[in-house]
Amino acid sequence: MILKFLAERISWILLIVILQLLALFVAFVDQTVPLSAMLYYILLSGLLVILFLFIRYSKETRFYTELEERDNDLDLTTFPEADSPFEAVIETNVRDQMERLMQEASRNQSLLEQEKDELLSWIHEVKTPMTAMRLIIDRIDDFKLKSQLTFEWMRIHLLLDQQLHQKRIPFIENDLYIEQVELEPLLFNEIKSLRSWCMQKGIGFDIDLQAETVLTDAKWFAFICRQLMTNAIKYSEKSEITIASTEEAGRVQLTIQDEGRGIDPRDLPRIFEKGFTSTTEHQDQAATGMGLYLTDRIRKALKIDIDVESELGKGTTFTLSFPKPNEFTKLGSM
Structure with a gap:
């Protein structure tokens, strides 16, 4: 801050130095003015200027120091009080803009909440005819037609489920309930919901738990498993998906491995980006680029590490590493 203060007043300091040199020059050319007296005057005035700068530094930089050190938020209570007219101009201008931003943020938050509530309400309304449709499909005797309709029904169901969780993610911290979750019933329930799709594509599961x-949230973790399984099924044909869990040094690892088409190495760093689908199958209109993006958002909230290994034509392996119990101390208190 000292260097900034001096840089801001460099023109005044140069002016004072020039005036001192001018006085010294006058004493040098005018023999009637004693040079020693002028040197004494320059020394005293220089000391006064240094003292003046020291006093002004402590007074003028307080406002800017507090402004520089405050958090970058919209909390007006932490904004420093002005001590000079120029500081008052800055304070008034910034406070007015912050108040307008707070009002706009509040309006946008209300609109976002309203949009979320309307979409969630619509999704829940759609679930009623979806349930009725499933009951109708179950009564169809034609196995081939029943399988095709079940597959299309499931696609709609998964898209609705994805939208539902996407709208809830911004508020995920308020919805977490961390507990010991049994893997077998959770995974079997997800596999059961995807059974008709697996039968259609000739895909089986090999599970070793x-x-x-x-230690996680059952509902949000189930969504992660659902996304990884649907991805594995979508890009596999007549093969097995292996799901295995191990524990090492207090950390549980769950792997989901398929034998599908794999992921291009150049795509691996981008698969969790919002809207990214693929560079090798860019014409795939069915992909939304949201499944893995949402998975990444949720696993961060659950403190789960994720690792991906893939080879084109040989399949993909997702490894989920769960946190140790003591790593949930902060999260579990939410």
Whole structure:
């Protein structure tokens, strides 16, 4: 801050130095003015200027120091009080803009909440005819037609589920309930919901759960498993999907491995980006680019590490590493 203060007043300091040099020059050319007296005057005035700058520094930089150190938020109570007319201009201008931003943010938050509530209400309304449609499909005797309709019904169901969780993610911290979740019933329930799709594509599951429980939120973790399984099924044909869990050094790891088309190495760093689908299958209109993006958002909230290994034509492996119990101390208190 000292260097900034001096840089801001460099023109005044140069003016004072020039005036001192001018006085010294006058004493040098005018023999009637004693040079020693002028040097004494320059020394005293220089000391006064230094003292003046020191006093002004402590007074003028307080406002800017507090302004520089405050958090970048819209909390007006932390905004420093002005001590000079120029500082008052800055304070008034910034406070007015912050108040307008707070009002606009409040309006946008209200609109976002309203939009979220309307969409969630619509999704829940749609679930009623979806349930009725499923009951009708179950009564169809034609196996081939029933399988096709079930597959299309499931696609709609998964898209609605994705939208539902996407709108809830901004408020996920308020919805978490961390507990010991049994892997087997959760995974089997997700596999059961995807059974008709798996049968249609000739896909089976090989499950080996050495670690039987994980510390997480059951509802949000089930969504992660659903997304990873649907991805594995979508890009596989007549093969097996292997799901295994192990525990090492207090951390449980869950792997979901498929034998599908794999991911291009150049795509791996981008698969969790919003809207990214693929560069090798860019014409795939069915992909939304949201599944893995939402998975990444949720796993961060659950403190789950995720690792991806893939090879074109040989499949993809997702590895979820769950946190140790003590890592949930902060999260569990929410």
